[in-house]
Amino acid sequence: MLWLDLGNTRLKYWLTDDIGQIVAHDAKQHLQAPAELLMGLTDRFERYAPDFIGISSVLGDNLNAKVSETLSRLNIPFEFVHVDAAHALMKSAYNDQQLGCDRWLQMLGAVDKKKRQCVIGCGTAVTIDLIDHAEHLGGYIFPSIYLQRESLFSGTKQITISNGTFDSVSQGLTTQDAVHRGILLSIVGAINEISHRHPNFELIMTGGDAAIISQHVNRPVRLRDDLLLNGLARYFDYRNKS
Template sequence: MRNLWLDVGNTRLKYWITQDQQIVEHMAELHLQSPADLLLGLIHHLKAQELDCIGISSVLDPTNNKRMQNTLSLLGIPITFAKVHQEFAGLRCGYQDPTQLGVDRWLQMLAVEHNTACVVGCGTALTIDLIENRKHLGGYILPNLYLQRDALIQNTKGIQIPDAAFLELTPGTNTLDCVHHGILLGLVSVIEKILQQTPQPLILTGGDAPLFAQHLRDYQPIVEPDLLLKGLKRYTFTL
């Protein structure tokens, strides 16, 4: 089977095309608040792929989701939008109202093989979700490295901070290093504090997962770059 998988965030659209269990094509692009228009520009390419089905993870509103569905219906194949359930495939949601939990976080947890785990999404936000015996205990959401840096720049006059790698946790000896090392130390410390309170396997996913893994080696982190894709597949084929 050849399938299309979409991860639609607030600003970025990612897609994977898989052939059986292999990823044969992958793209990530800003959708500028109009993912349906972006998909429309890809329709001819997608038609040529002779796809069998489409699975979608979208955090957008119903209007945008409907527009995407209308565009993708031009392919004439089944379309599945993932949603959060109170219980699904043995995983129980920790929110009283499941609709308030981001579907991306839900799918990441759904993909985890461990019955108990700490799942950290290192994307636009840093999300931390705790699972115990396949029950979601709840979690935390924090601004990521770059959101924190941008907030500091906007509120600190006279400090010009260019892009730089978040690599070290040592005390900075200039403003640039102080900012980057301090933000990274704060986020790493949050994850460590949670793991000390509730020791469990640490799963890292998202673009900055390898960076955080470097500073959390003592917890033997497992880096899963395509965790959401795995969860989306599991959701679609379990329905």
């Protein structure tokens, strides 16, 4: 099987064998031209010769249509995941016309009906979702640390910070430090507050910035980089069985 994750920043793919082991994987910046990037990958995908392509996309109908057009040339069956708030593996109280496919799949990949869980996705946006015994209660969306920095840069005259590292949440004494530490604290503080309000929810983090953020969270965090892929596999596995 071939699995595609079309996010706002990157396109990721995984090729898995019949026992679900990953045999090839890559992540590429698509610069808002995912169909063009896919075009460049079609030779590779053809060589992989998967029997099916399962797709998570948060790119919207227009870009998804272009992606479909590109994939149609491969003569390999493919399908986009559709969020379902009444899914047997997890019920959701969230508006399922709006809930991002990546968010939903990350939850589906983590969900355990015996647990209370807080799933935190750290990609282009940071999402924090609460799940109580396989029931999604809702969540929060924040701009990532990089989006926050870009918005300060573009919305002010005196803040000209466009690079640097996010490594502390102590007060800063320079613009550089105040910007990075303030932004990191906005996310770490929110996670700590939510975890304080929901003390018996297990914290699970995934995505490119999970390691940076989790260091400052004041409760144990489970880092998992396989949640979306696991969600994709569970979704299509469930569909084939029913």
